[in-house]
Structures are given as structure tokens and as C-alpha cells.
Amino acid sequence: MAARPEELIRHFRVAFAADPASAYRSWFRAQEELRQEARDPEARALADDLWSLQRELPFPTATERARFVHNLAVFFGSPGPAANLVRARELFGAALEHFSVHDEAGWRARALHNFATALASLATNAEDLEESIDHFDSALEWRTSEREIARGVTLHNRGIAYRRLAEFVPVRATSSLTESAASFQEAAQIRERHGLTEGRALSLFHLALTLERVGADGKHPDAILAAVRCYENAAEAFAAAGKAESARLSGERRDALSR
Secondary structure, three states: OOOOHHHHHHHHHHHHHHOHHHHHHHHHHHHHHHHHOOOHHHHHHHHHHHHHHHHHOOOOOHHHHHHHHHHHHHHHOOOOOOOOHHHHHHHHHHHHHHHOOOOOOOHHHHHHHHHHHHHHHHOOOHHHHHHHHHHHHHHHHHOOHHHHHHHHHHHHHHHHHHHHHHHHOHHHHHHHHHHHHHHHHHHHHHHHHOOOHHHHHHHHHHHHHHHHHHHHHOOOHHHHHHHHHHHHHHHHHHHHOOOHHHHHHHHHHHHHHHO
């Protein structure tokens, strides 16, 4: 992407004024390109400009605005040069305020899941992680066994949040890691039922990471043995999905833990 920051900003200001939803798709692609090219200051400048504009953008309906706000919240809540949990929190709050009253096709659960994921990814304290887990649990009230694939995604991310919480609150590490393992186990089972080989492999890999953490104190050798088996199963599943590098990494962690 050769355009200068000021050119990009002018271009997207015009585009967003005309059609925010369509402009956002192009804007997001531009952000991806800037990130790949390590043009972090420009990515942040573009994000700052949209942040300053977003409250005034025109939308045909309140629901379309809520969806746009949700998508922008996901952007600010994702790791990257423009990540900003304060902005993400405000945007998710606005989206949830709408979807709590005008829920359709699971948008409230989607927003809860993505807000929880943002908190889990960007949290710098236990309070953010506890809030993340609360939102995951609320999303799971809608993402039941009737919506298993979505449920598996939420359970997987919930497992990551609980494992991070164990790091922030060591006195609750045992219960947090137990919840983490249970989430990954159910996620892996769901993904196996639906033939989601790569997703199952990822959940097995993360389950192994959690079990390895459980056994790190040397007091739970069974957890280490279980982690070895999970790494082995993850390696096989990654290989079956054509993910050679992930299979190699899983195998390496299995071998290191087996020594």
C-alpha cells in the first residue's frame, strides 16, 4: 500500500460518509495491509480518525449502527498496533445496549463472546479477566447444545481466559486451571463431533498447555502424562488438517515433556 496516511484518511472519510458498512470492510483490509507492512503509526492514525468520526456516521437503522459499532469494537479489542481496550469497552457497551433489547440471530451472544475475547486478550489485571469469564458464561446461556459449533468457540476462548486468570491470581490457580481444562475438553469434543479437525487440534493443544501448567509444580504427574497424550493427539489432528508447522510444534512440546 503506497498511499500516505493523509491520503488514506481523506479517502476513508469520504467513503464512511457515503456508506459506513461498505467502507468499513475496505478500511479493515487497509488496516491488515498496514499491519503486515509494519506501518504501525499509520495504522494508529487511521484508527484514531475513525474513532473521532464514528459517533456521527449515518446509518439507516439503529440495528445497522449497532452491528457497525460491534465490528469496530472487535477491531479495537484485537491485539495489534491500534488495540485499545478502553475504546473497545465503550463500543461493546453501546452494541450490547442495543442487542439486549433488539436481539436477533444471536447478535447479543456474539457481542458478549467478542467482548469477552477482547478482555481476555488485552487484560492487564484479574478484574478484566473475571469480567471476561462472566461474559463468556452469559454467551453460553444462548450458545447451548443446539448451537454447538458456536458453543465450542466460546468454550475454547473461555479456557484461555481461565488459564490467564491462574497467572494473575495464584491462590486460585487450581480452580482456574480446572475450569480451563474442562472448557477445552468440551470444546474438543464438540469440534470432533462436527468434524472440525483443525479446531479440535487447537483445543487439544491448549488443553495440553493447561495440563502442563497444572503439573508444573511436580505434585501432579498424572497431569503431565495427560498433557503428553493431548500434545500427541493434537499433533496427529494438525497433521490430518494439513497444518504441518502446528503438528511439528505439538510434537516438540510432547517430546520435551516426555523427557
